[in-house]
Amino acid sequence: MTTFLGMPGLPVATERGTLRGADTFPVAARKALADTQLRKNLGHATSTIRAKRARVVGELDDWEELRAAGAAIKADVMARLPELLVQLEENVTARGGHVHWARDADEANRIVLDLVRAAGTPDDPVTSVVKVKSMATQEIGLNEALAEAGIAAVETDLAELIVQLSDDTPSHILVPAIHRNRAEIRQIFLDHMPDVDPGLTDEPRVLAMAARAYLRRTFLAARVAVSGANFAIAETGTLAVVESEGNGRMCLTLPQTLVTVMGIEKLLPTWRDLEVFLQLLPRSSTGERMNPYTSMWTGAPKTSGGTSGGTADGAPDGPQEFHLVLLDNGRTATLADEAGRQALHCIRCSACLNVCPVYERTGGHAYGSVYPGPIGAVLTPQLAGMHGHGADAPAGGDPVDTLPYASSLCGACFDACPVRIDIPSMLVHLRAKHVETAQAQRRVPGLPASAENAAMSAAAWVMRDAGRFSLAEKGLQLGRVLARDGRIRSLPPPLSAWTTSRDAPAPPPETFRQWWARTRGDRS
Amino acid sequence: MRIALFATCLADAMFPRAAQATVVLLERLGHEVVFPSGQTCCGQMHVNTGYQREALPVVEHHVDVFEAALRPRAEGGDGVEAVVAPSGSCVGSVRHQHALVARRMAEQGRADAGLADRAEAVAARTYELSELLVDVLGVTDVGARYPHRVTYHPTCHSLRMLRVDDKPLRLLRAVHGLDLVELPDAEQCCGFGGTFSVKNADTSTAMLADKIRAVQTTRSEVVTAGDSSCLMHIGGGLSRLRVGTKTVHLAEILAGEGWEAAL
Amino acid sequence: MTTSARDEVLDRIRTALGRSGAAAPEPSPVPREYRTSLGRAPGDPVLLDLLVDRLVDYKAEVHRCPPGAVGATVAAALAAHGARRIAAPAGLPAAWLAGADVETVTDGAAPDGGEALSVATLDAVDGVLTGCAVAVAQTGTIVLDSSPVCGRRALTLVPDYHLIVVEAAQVVGSVPEALPRLDAVRPLTWVSGPSATSDIELDRVEGVHGPRTLVVVLVEG
Structure with a gap:
């Protein structure tokens, strides 16, 4: 742990295998790219959602002003995080809720498990919980932790259900089963869904109906639900979950006990701030003017006793045991890096995934983290920590270390981000952090500089002097002997990675500098 | 100036x-x-x-x-x-x-x-x-002639770092004799990305393949852009696949056909 | 006893922000140059048309009627659906169901007394009829606030058919105009069309766990 990059003293996330994959990005990407069905599914889904998003974003002539406000609100949240969290806690508690704090994944899982157990009785223990799709609980590996304790967590979001039934892992923040097409989903249902109609077709509507039938009894009988949260309002203690199917409403309304696990960064200071985020989020995520359902609740909610807008408390409405678990798990380590903390502004809309040319081709599994795509490439290394080339780095390199390089820096993610997170700049920053730590580790006697480091140092030495640079150009011109018909078809490593699929140009007989000296040399 | x-x-x-x-x-x-x-x-x-x-x-x-x-x-x-x-x-x-x-x-x-x-x-x-x-300099018609079928790839950094917007297209539209064909999915990255093209060669190549397919649908003689680096990448792919389309830098088109005579 | 998780997390945040011991900064000003209003009063005919357009886009069924015809319009909509047994919140205006040939089961609501309907009962009715707190034209959203005319949340969730009566004066232009009209500490449900999913190939299909049919009666004038 000590060699992890980040602020000394602020621990990164607990290692539960949800942030650090088995393979480096290039290796995992190569496997994904070989799957033509996957590429077809991803290409179809991402182009569909890109067009939808562009249409509804184009409808608002104040979109840029909304983005600017969203970015400013999130920056303010980070600056006042301790006070806002305490304010949230006071307001949740005042309305009958309970607030818990978790330093890491293990602690959060323990808290949830204790709460689930407490919701049952010795004669009638709780053996299953219903779950609303939540990135925070994915990140902490809650389902696995509950399973180890004999409690089944039933995912109720359609895409999560598809992933859970097929013992798969999510590959997208919003649509975890984006890598599956309708025919594959039909087969998963036929293979794994008890009592499914064997005549099931692959019509999306028919598949959705099968999920409805399968989950209906579970919802109506559930005693405990576990959710995440899209927003929490410090000023009022209100929590919000944004969804489409109604599975969220089922979980948030019917059980007696509700446990919500939320990252500490998900706060908004005021009720009014929702006017920005309820416009930014749906248009950026599903490309809708508004998602079908948004639920908001405060503590253990009560109906209003008076007429509409009345303030007197009425009857209980929804779970009267409400627990909010506030999760750090590497977030404070992320916050410590001024150039990296913007990653905490993310509202998990996944617009950056949908526009990313790398994500579109490799899919989410290649990133090895529950947070894939451009935002994952900046968030994961900060939450989980990078190894550099330290002695405790996994053989073959730490997969997390390869994430900041999993981008061509095309910048499409920044343009799509509803809160203006400058992902390309953060990628460049994290690459520098990675290289600088690796260099510091190499300074241990006996460890030579990496080949890349040596090449970069040499290139920099050449490029800070025009005399050396022009000599190097002359050397490069010798490369003309490798060319046939003006192109080079094969180069030695590491440039062979280029010539495997692309020709390299032959160096010109005369460089620009030589031409200038020959034709205009007297001029400067 | x-x-x-x-x-x-x-x-x-x-x-x-x-x-x-x-x-x-x-x-x-x-x-x-x-x-x-x-x-x-x-x-x-x-x-x-x-x-x-x-x-x-x-x-x-x-x-x-x-x-x-x-x-x-x-x-x-x-x-x-x-x-x-x-x-x-x-x-x-x-x-x-x-x-x-x-x-x-x-x-x-x-x-x-x-x-x-x-x-x-x-x-x-x-x-x-x-x-x-x-x-x-306030010019869009630079007085060039270039009688060819051309498609334009807006490079990521000119588009999203510099926000050059449609300036290159305005310049190209004013070139005499030039038949400008729209490139499908033009704003998608070609996959170059500097050392990304070597560190993540497979992904880079997959991006390039889609770019080349888009170029081919335009049936252009020439694909142009404002960056030699992206053109080197696209050109390297076109050359490997023996697609006849040439890569030509925007400056060479704006200099006009036969500009080499001035060298 | 070791430090509590609460204190430790709060300490870590202060360390990360480099402000150990320092007082909290003032809230930084937020540039709110976006539109906070569509510039039309609630109930403006342009807003009503916009709301209807959005609702239809979400595949909701919409009926428009004058104030005197709510009962008849509701009755016709319920009859067309073949609904015979309808759940209703305690505060529903009697006139709304006066013309309908249906059996009404009313959900009890304190402090007026009365039994809360069981989930099994709600699952067995043919539909539910409620009012709403506010509607947002630009996004086609109707907000339920657990007031006596909206009922508690389970009431509008479990039945498969939801008919909402929206009065013109409740229709505002945009989200920023809706929020000040709502009480944050009440349970709120923002409904924009029937339940739907885009989880299969990002193609939207209506009807999953929430009510599969959403009917809106918009009372004009």
């Missing part, structure tokens, strides 16, 4: 025609071009690969050279009013990375505190070719 050319290391060493055409074009439009001979590279490859400490002397060198070019002649400079480069990516690096690197390195005690401001002053007068022509 007296203009300094920042040829960029790639054009200088590998694609001199892009820089030569820039000179020929600007001279034809009645401007004076100078080439500060101390110039080398903007350092972007180093910065984007994580080697900011190594990039620092390259950045410092670039600022020194072009600061001198921009200084009035009375004070020993070249007295140019603007710096132009035939590359959206290199100008993007000058404009968005130099000061950032200078500040980060100053925090580490490796760079002078004043470097960032000096870098910003140079960046403020550095333009990509289409920006210089349209915004600074």
Whole structure:
């Protein structure tokens, strides 16, 4: 742990295998790219959602002003995080809720498990919980932790259900089963869904109906639900979950006990701030003017006793045991890096995934983290920590270390981000952090500089002097002997990675500098 | 106008025609071009690969050279009013990375505190070719003739770092005889990304394959762009697949067919 | 006893922000240059048309009627659906169901007394009829606030058919105009069309766990 990059003293996330994959990005990407069905599914889904998003974003002539406000609100949240969290806690508690704090994944899982157990009785223990799709609980590996304790967590979001039934892992923040097409989903249902109609077709509507039938009894009988949260309002203690199917409403309304696990960064200071985020989020995520359902609740909610807008408390409405678990798990380590903390502004809309040319081709599994795509490439290394080339780095390199390089820096993610997170700049920053730590580790006697480091140092030495640079150009011109018909078809490593699929140009007989000296040399 | 050319290391060493055409074009439009001979590279490859400490002397060198070019002649400079480069990516690096690197390195005690401001002053007068022509010199019809079927790939950094918008297209539409064909999914990255093309060669190649497919649907003779780097990538793929479409830098089209006669 | 998780997390945040011991900064000003209003009063005919357009886009069924015809319009909609047994919140205006040939089961609501309907009962009715707190034209959203005319949340969730009566004066232009009209500490449900999913190939299909049919009666004038 000590060699992890980040602020000394602020621990990164607990290692539960949800942030650090088995393979480096290039290796995992190569496997994904070989799957033509996957590429077809991803290409179809991402182009569909890109067009939808562009249409509804184009409808608002104040979109840029909304983005600017969203970015400013999130920056303010980070600056006042301790006070806002305490304010949230006071307001949740005042309305009958309970607030818990978790330093890491293990602690959060323990808290949830204790709460689930407490919701049952010795004669009638709780053996299953219903779950609303939540990135925070994915990140902490809650389902696995509950399973180890004999409690089944039933995912109720359609895409999560598809992933859970097929013992798969999510590959997208919003649509975890984006890598599956309708025919594959039909087969998963036929293979794994008890009592499914064997005549099931692959019509999306028919598949959705099968999920409805399968989950209906579970919802109506559930005693405990576990959710995440899209927003929490410090000023009022209100929590919000944004969804489409109604599975969220089922979980948030019917059980007696509700446990919500939320990252500490998900706060908004005021009720009014929702006017920005309820416009930014749906248009950026599903490309809708508004998602079908948004639920908001405060503590253990009560109906209003008076007429509409009345303030007197009425009857209980929804779970009267409400627990909010506030999760750090590497977030404070992320916050410590001024150039990296913007990653905490993310509202998990996944617009950056949908526009990313790398994500579109490799899919989410290649990133090895529950947070894939451009935002994952900046968030994961900060939450989980990078190894550099330290002695405790996994053989073959730490997969997390390869994430900041999993981008061509095309910048499409920044343009799509509803809160203006400058992902390309953060990628460049994290690459520098990675290289600088690796260099510091190499300074241990006996460890030579990496080949890349040596090449970069040499290139920099050449490029800070025009005399050396022009000599190097002359050397490069010798490369003309490798060319046939003006192109080079094969180069030695590491440039062979280029010539495997692309020709390299032959160096010109005369460089620009030589031409200038020959034709205009007297001029400067 | 007296203009300094920042040829960029790639054009200088590998694609001199892009820089030569820039000179020929600007001279034809009645401007004076100078080439500060101390110039080398903007350092972007180093910065984007994580080697900011190594990039620092390259950045410092670039600022020194072009600061001198921009200084009035009375004070020993070249007295140019603007710096132009035939590359959206290199100008993007000058404009968005130099000061950032200078500040980060100053925090580490490796760079002078004043470097960032000096870098910003140079960046403020550095333009990509289409920006210089349209915004600074106020021309869209450069008087060129180029009777070919052409498609235009907007490079990521010109599009999203510099926001050149449709300036290159306005310039191309004004070229006499040019048949401009829209490129499908034009704004998708070609997959170059500097060292990304080698570190993540498989993903890069997959992106390139889609770009080439899009180019092929246009049945163009020529695919053009404002960056030699992206054109090298697209051209490398076209050449490997023996697709007949040629890659030609925007500057060469704006210089007009037969511009080489002026060399 | 070791430090509590609460204190430790709060400490870590202060360390990360480099402000150990320092007082909290003032809230930084937020540039709110976006539109906070569509510039039309609630109930403006342009807003009503916009709301209907959005609702239809979400595949909701919409009926428009004058104030005197709510009962008849509701009755016709329920009859067309073949609904015979309808759940209703305690505060529903009697006139809304006066013309309908249906059996009404009313959900009890304190402090007026009365039994809360069981989930099994709610699952067995043919539909539910409620009012709403506010509607947002630009996004086609109707907000339920657990007031006596909206009922508690389970009431509008479990039945498969939901008919909402929206009065013109409740229709505002945009989200920023809706929020000040709502009480944050009440349970709120923002409904924009029937339940839907885009989880299969990002193609939207209506009807999953929430009510599969959403009917809106918009009372004009």
